[in-house]
Amino acid sequence: MHINVLDPGASPLDYYGFELRRLREAAGLTQRQLGEVINYTGSLVGQIETARKVPTLEFSQRVDAALGSDGLLSRLVELVLRSQLPAWFRHTAEQEARATEICTFQLHMVHGLLQTEAYARTVLGVLSQDDLDDRTAVRLARQRIFEKEEPPVFWAVLSEAALYQEIGGREVMREQLARLLSFEGNGWINVQVLPFSAGEHTGLQGSFNLYRFEGDSPIVYTEGYGGSGHPTADRATVKKCSLRYDHLRAAALSIRDSAELIRRVMEERYGEQGDTGGDPVA
Template sequence: MVNVQTLDPTASPLNYYGWELRRQREAAGLTLQQLGAVIFCTGSLIGQIETARKVPTRDFSERVDAALGSDGLFFRLVGLVLRSQLPTWFQPYAEMESKAAYISTYQAQLVYGLLQTEEYARAVLATGSPDDLEGLVAARMERQRILERLQPPLVWIVLDEAVLHRPIGGAGVMRRQLERLLEFNRNRWMRIQVLPYSAGEHPWLAGAFNVLRFPDHPDIFYTEDMMSGHMTADPETIREASLHYAHLQAAALSVSDSAALIARVMEERYEDRSQRDTVA
């Protein structure tokens, strides 16, 4: 007799997704392999998702909804599942970030998570040797869906020049990441400035921070260390952070000069050798 793993659907969004998928598949009279044949994946993959050993994707969820006639249930659930894969300490910030009307951030080491390509994110997240790297990557990509809204938040980013030179994931990954920054900079609701090395010392040499603004909620200041995040709506902290951010913006290159620097670093430091060899 086959030993079927029983999930507690109240344990987590991932557990509930797997429990509901099994329930609806069995109600439709389909085996794992039969459903897999309909949605073009293996029965093994479906089994792993049903037992909460693998995180579903949005594409998978759309195909399951179509196959089982579940009226978009799994597509709605997958957002909760993916957000639940974020570190527990980060989830409150991600929830507030998703509601913000304006985001301003200074990043000293890395490209801001909302702007990362999938391969850049994977290289960054892999440094922590997580048990489920793909789940974390999927969760980070899910965060970026706020930029696809009809009315996305206004986003102003100041990147330390060091971010452009740190070769996360290798030359190819960095080239595509910098290309994406240039694409983002063409959006009217996003502005990217680079704080050059020549700016010297400044109040936020210690690290990155974000300020979130809302139409009907107090502003929030957020920073994090290696182990946890710290969020506050203290007015004095917000005033001080806003003042420091204004100084960073003033010291940074203009948006157009920043784009020129990003393009120059991309070409000089992360040259596309495959194209060069083809031309040669």
């Protein structure tokens, strides 16, 4: 059988595949045998070994446990997943991973760090279904920053519109809003809703993120059409956006009142009880 020989220096994905094959062969296992041990198919093992499929953290942890590789693949997978992000976002993802505080304002949808798998999958699949499983896994992997010993403090101000923008259908939205409610009392992750009643506000120009660091200058990140992001450490821009964000937080509902609004929208708009036309029952 022809065996694809990877260049481990070509990319993090190639390096991962090279190491996976080396560890498996050192253990004297075929792809099928390893798959049986870790409860995955031998075909998937082969696809990952040949850099045709992106590994997940769970896959990596199972292989490390099965082959006694001391967490090697579990450490490598973080580099692999980050390398699969769009080129224009990779630097920002690195800043996101090392930030001590992240502040985000979102006009129309929930921020990626708070998205459920179904919600993220729907958002990413709007224009293309290509490699959707891998792209979804890559997005969700960014949420691991909250599992660090010292996670960043995360502040999210969501426009009320984001609660009503039905992404993926009622069940997906119900699950997503329940996810937001799960952060009540978290302390590290804080969600506020900017209500429609706030009227005109300082975020009307669009969504943006603020990243703050220990010992480094803060960064503002905005995103536009055309598949590009715009990070900047320009002091004047950061100062203006920081002021905008302060005003948004002041105009938003408290964390407790925000949770009550989210709960009400979840029950009334996306609750399981509805009439035949799909409209919520008051």
